[in-house]
Amino acid sequence: xxxxxxxxxxxxxxxxAVLFVRCTEEAKDALDELxxxxxxxxxxxxxxxxxxxxxxxxxxxxxxxxxxAVTNSTGAALTATAAFSxxxxxxxxxTDLPSTISIANGSSNTTVELTVKDDSDVEGEETxxxxxxxxxxxxxxxxxATAKVIDNDEEVPTSTTDIxxxxxxxxxxxxxTFDIGEEFITITAKDLPDHKSMYYDAENDLYEDYDEPNNNxxxxxxxxxxxxxxxxxxxxxxxEASVKETTPMGSMGVAINSVxxxxxxxxxxxxxxxxxxxxxxxxxxxxxxxxxYHIEPVWLTQxxxxxxxxxxxxxxxxxxxxxxxxEDGVQxxxxxxxxxxxHFGVTDDFPNGIFHYHITxxxxxxxxxxxxxxxxxVTN
Numbered sequence: 001x002x003x004x005x006x007x008x009x010x011x012x013x014x015x016x017a018v019l020f021v022r023c024t025e026e027a028k029d030a031l032d033e034l035x036x037x038x039x040x041x042x043x044x045x046x047x048x049x050x051x052x053x054x055x056x057x058x059x060x061x062x063x064x065x066x067x068x069a070v071t072n073s074t075g076a077a078l079t080a081t082a083a084f085s086x087x088x089x090x091x092x093x094x095t096d097l098p099s100t101i102s103i104a105n106g107s108s109n110t111t112v113e114l115t116v117k118d119d120s121d122v123e124g125e126e127t128x129x130x131x132x133x134x135x136x137x138x139x140x141x142x143x144x145a146t147a148k149v150i151d152n153d154e155e156v157p158t159s160t161t162d163i164x165x166x167x168x169x170x171x172x173x174x175x176x177t178f179d180i181g182e183e184f185i186t187i188t189a190k191d192l193p194d195h196k197s198m199y200y201d202a203e204n205d206l207y208e209d210y211d212e213p214n215n216n217x218x219x220x221x222x223x224x225x226x227x228x229x230x231x232x233x234x235x236x237x238x239x240e241a242s243v244k245e246t247t248p249m250g251s252m253g254v255a256i257n258s259v260x261x262x263x264x265x266x267x268x269x270x271x272x273x274x275x276x277x278x279x280x281x282x283x284x285x286x287x288x289x290x291x292x293y294h295i296e297p298v299w300l301t302q303x304x305x306x307x308x309x310x311x312x313x314x315x316x317x318x319x320x321x322x323x324x325x326x327e328d329g330v331q332x333x334x335x336x337x338x339x340x341x342x343h344f345g346v347t348d349d350f351p352n353g354i355f356h357y358h359i360t361x362x363x364x365x366x367x368x369x370x371x372x373x374x375x376x377x378v379t380n
Contacts (some may be wrong), residue, residue, distance in 0.1 A: 048149070050151075060110050079135070085131065121151075160351075161237060164180045171256060175194070175258035183233050188230070226289025227235075231253070233377045234318075252316055294366070308324065310323060310328075310329075334360050334364075341368035
């Protein structure tokens, strides 16, 4: 019985061996036949890539001498060695860079898709070069292809960007001081608007009653304007932060007339859109006794003598300036600005350009997802 089992096993092994040899020979014959048709392996860049946009895409294809597609019919994948070079590196992609590229059986081409990493590094336009070599079939006809990788980050020159040049814009000198240090400027503000308001005490010369007859939801909040002692320590040479910080509740900057600038958030439990109904005629109101602007301070951009809707409105804690609602005669919209509600460009104060915030008509009005730069401090 044992001898019969050995005999049957031998027969089975022989059958498997014959089948394997036959399959191997058939695949080899198919590969030899494909090679004999003078196959060209071509690579081309079919799509440039960009951060937060397109992936880089290459196409690798099998063609004959006439440029017609040739189908891989070998029964196995056809491969070529891939190498990447250029100014872009593996660190610029969320996708691994492959070392080999395969065209599957039954196909005439394959696509290499590489997702571009959306980082915060300023890199400019880069290139990614794909080079093929050592294909197991045919010849490499076009060994390299080049795609572009487009950066979406803006260069912010900081070494010569000195915001102390803004000192003379802070005109309300009875309510603020502006001191220039080597690394920081210090602005001490009483937070007393130089315009009239229903939030001043009735005995104050700047008190003025106000209502909005076309707004049935208009109301005065129960607070009044009181003198503050806000001390802002702000970077003199602002720079983009590698890690962005959210803006605080309370003052995130100071206007040129000593008034606090707040972000687009209301106090916990309140709704900022409801709070709009409590703003006075110059679009400010107090929290406790701290008067502030959440939106366009129209006194500074429209109504005071020599008001200018393109001029400086104030500075945020990170040192980057806030300008009005217009630029070069055109109204600025949220679509013109980045996530932090600003952009890089030339202003009258900075002819070489600076990152700066703009005020817009729509939320978030002054600042978006946080400070673009590293904020200083404010105490009261």
